Structure formats: structure tokens, C-alpha cells
Amino acid sequence: xxxxxxxxxxxxxxxxxxxxxxxxxxxxxxxxxxxxxxxxxxxxxxxxxxxxxxxxxxxxxxxxxxxxxxxxxxxxxxxxxxxxxxxxxxxxxxxxxxxxxxxxxxxxxxxxxxxxxxxxxxxxxxxxxxxxxxxxxxxxxxxxxxxxxxxxxxxxxxxxxxxxxxxxxxxxxxxxxxxxxxxxxxxxxxxxxxxxxxxxxxxxxxxxxxxxxxxxxxxxxxxxxxxxxxxxxxxxxxxxxxxxxxxxxxxxxxxxxxxxxxxxxxxxxxxxxxxxxxxxxxxxxxxxxxxxxxxxxxxxxxxxxxxxxxxxxxxxxxxxxxxxxxxxxxxxxxxxxxxxxxxxxxxxxxxxxxxxxxxxxxxxxxxxxxxxxxxxxxxxxxxxxxxxxxxxxxxxxxxxxxxxxxxxxxxxxxxxxxxxxxxxxxxxxxxxxxxxxxxxxxxxxxxxxxxxxxxxxxxxxxxxxxxxxxx
Numbered sequence: 001x002x003x004x005x006x007x008x009x010x011x012x013x014x015x016x017x018x019x020x021x022x023x024x025x026x027x028x029x030x031x032x033x034x035x036x037x038x039x040x041x042x043x044x045x046x047x048x049x050x051x052x053x054x055x056x057x058x059x060x061x062x063x064x065x066x067x068x069x070x071x072x073x074x075x076x077x078x079x080x081x082x083x084x085x086x087x088x089x090x091x092x093x094x095x096x097x098x099x100x101x102x103x104x105x106x107x108x109x110x111x112x113x114x115x116x117x118x119x120x121x122x123x124x125x126x127x128x129x130x131x132x133x134x135x136x137x138x139x140x141x142x143x144x145x146x147x148x149x150x151x152x153x154x155x156x157x158x159x160x161x162x163x164x165x166x167x168x169x170x171x172x173x174x175x176x177x178x179x180x181x182x183x184x185x186x187x188x189x190x191x192x193x194x195x196x197x198x199x200x201x202x203x204x205x206x207x208x209x210x211x212x213x214x215x216x217x218x219x220x221x222x223x224x225x226x227x228x229x230x231x232x233x234x235x236x237x238x239x240x241x242x243x244x245x246x247x248x249x250x251x252x253x254x255x256x257x258x259x260x261x262x263x264x265x266x267x268x269x270x271x272x273x274x275x276x277x278x279x280x281x282x283x284x285x286x287x288x289x290x291x292x293x294x295x296x297x298x299x300x301x302x303x304x305x306x307x308x309x310x311x312x313x314x315x316x317x318x319x320x321x322x323x324x325x326x327x328x329x330x331x332x333x334x335x336x337x338x339x340x341x342x343x344x345x346x347x348x349x350x351x352x353x354x355x356x357x358x359x360x361x362x363x364x365x366x367x368x369x370x371x372x373x374x375x376x377x378x379x380x381x382x383x384x385x386x387x388x389x390x391x392x393x394x395x396x397x398x399x400x401x402x403x404x405x406x407x408x409x410x411x412x413x414x415x416x417x418x419x420x421x422x423x424x425x426x427x428x429x430x431x432x433x434x435x436x437x438x439x440x441x442x443x444x445x446x447x448x449x450x451x452x453x454x455x456x457x458x459x460x461x462x463x464x465x466x467x468x469x470x471x
Contacts, residue, residue, distance in 0.1 A: 207445045208228050280313065
């Protein structure tokens, strides 16, 4: 019987057949190959981290806040799913076997990086060469002239009412003029110094318009009437309060005086460079007095949107100022709804304070309250006052089935008449008039002993509702 143990002699080794290992050792990596490997690896890692950070931000802003996905969220995810296996494969082969990627694999990786680079450049291009303005904003007894330039620079405003006024070295520029009627030119990047702009605040107010929640979409604001005496903008001109987002909102804005509130999205960035007012302020426009309030938490993800301390301060501000008020018509503007059939509903603490204030000041000429935040239209009438939720002025329209405040009895894009009160966060439904899922602006017209509130569909420009208030 032949033994399984074979002893190889030197002579037998000469005739032995060498069987190659299935693991083929690659040639030793030279410096050029190593540099190209790490260059591609680090570039891919940088792009993946860029898309991860951008994807996380969009996830937070849209999935958590708006409770739905956006298409480009999947684009970020697909990019990460492509780059992650590439990086993992490369790093494993390099650390485990000291191998580098094949030329074919590196060519594919390089092609992917070119695609992602072009995509990143196109994404960043929206931040370049953007400017807006000038906007003329009502600010106490002065007129605030505001504009934005892509790069930080000093710019100059020359008017027929004063000497040249140089703005701060910034992207956001503000100059105050002590006049309600003047002409001016702006000297600075993005502006032609030969262009003359004019501002005029009319006497007795005959008409003003209200719009809110533009969210970097200028489509509706650019269609707003230019014959209004002034326009109230109720906040959320942006998604993150950044200059290029404001530029998208105010591009081609009508040349009318503006009165601006602040929304929860604006405070995430540079809202203090646009709205140069206290959180709660009063603005007199001839026979009209407007109280602008801020009651929100500073940020998107702090659970309860209304800050009780700020709500108390807002009502105390109203209590102090209303005693000195002699305006023929009084309006209140606040970004967060007092009543709403929309996604966010109302806040019991704040709504209770407002109701108490209205009951104690029934003879204070308070005509209406304008709110936003919920991107849909809703109207209420409590005693003699109207309370409106202005439909989104550019932001996505939301639904009326809130996951925050429980199921409701409706699943329809339209509501009419009083509705059932279901819980503490859904208040004021007994005063409900109409709700519709549409983008709107509200035109307020003054007639003899009457005010007309015309709700305009921002898409069709048709007047959907007209409410009259006799006094």
C-alpha cells in the first residue's frame, strides 16, 4: 500500500509541477499609483460627505418639518449609495491586500466624480450673481431703503431729499430716509447708477394687500397689485433666512411700500438684516395702524412652535399701545395662526390670550387679524373681527389633516361654515367661515363705512371670496 506522505528529493523537485495560488499578487505599487489612489479616494470621500450633509439638512427641513419627501432628497440618497460602495471596496482592498483599483474601476470613479462636480457647480450657481431691491420698507417715521448684493461691498444711495448715504460694507444694505416721497439712485455692484427709483406714500389709505409664506418663490409676489398704498408681508420669505433665498422672493417685486413681519424660517438666518424692527412693533400709515407680533420659538425643531413667554410679551405690548391708539382702522399681523383648519392648527395658550384681549378691547377699532404659517387659506369671524390665514404666497400648499393635532372630521380641500372642535389645539372652529387649499393674497379696500376683504387666488387671479365689514 502506497503511503500518502510523499517526500520530495532535490531531484524530484526539478520535475515538480508548481500550482499557483488563486490569490494573485499584484505588482508593487509605485508612488504615482499610490498618489492617484489617494487623490481619487479623498475626492470621492469629500463629495460623499458633501451630499450626506446636504441630504441630512434637506431631510430635516422637508421630511421632519413638512412631513414629506422632496424629489432631490432621493438624488442625494442615490449619490451616497453609489459612492459608499466605491469607497468601501477601495479601502478594504488597499488595507487588506495592499491592492489599488484597476484602471477601469478608476475611470468609472472619475466619471462619477465629474458628474457630481457638475451637479455641485449647478447647485452653487444659484447663489451667484443674485441681487434684489431696492425695497422701500415702512419703518416708524422713516423710510427704509433695502437692497442686497452678491458680494460684500459699500454702496451709495443718492436722493433728492438728502446727501449721499453710504450703506455698511455688507451684502445687505439699508439706508433710512426722512421722507415719504423722494427719488433716488443706487451706486453699487448689480445696480445701474443712472436708474432713478421713486417712492411715494399716499395720503389716506384706500387699499393694501396681504401676502405671507413666499418661501423663495417670487411668482405670486410679482403679480401683486402695484396700485396698493402699501403691502403687508407676513413672514417666511425664505427657507433658511439666507440672502440668495430672499433674492428669489423679492426678484421683480412691485414698487410699493412694504411692511414686513418675521417668520420661523427667516429667523434661521439673516432676518435681522431685512426686518430692522423689534419683535413686536407698531406702524402707523395715515388712518391705519398695524401691530406686528412675534410669538414663535427661534427655529424649526423645538417642538411647540409658540413660545409662551413671547406670547405674553406680545399681548402686553398690545395692551400698552392700544390705550394710546386713535387710528381709524387697526389691524394685527402675526405669523402663527390664531385659528386655523390647517396642518399646524392653533395654540391654546396664545389663542386664549388673543381672545381675552379682543373681548376687553371691543371698541378699539380692531378690524382684522392676518396670520400665515399654515400654507392654505382660512377665514373666521369672531364678534366683529375677521381672522384670516393667508394662503401660501409661494410655499407648497399643505393639507388640512394634521398629524400633529390628531384626526379631524374632514378630508376635503374645501370647508364651509362652522366646524366641530376636537381638541385644545384646534380652536375657533365655531367661528369658521371658509377654508380652501390654495395660494392667495388678500386685498383690503376701504369704502364709506365699509371694508372689503377680497381673497384672490394667486394662480388664477380670480377673486374667490369677498367679505364685507360695516362699521
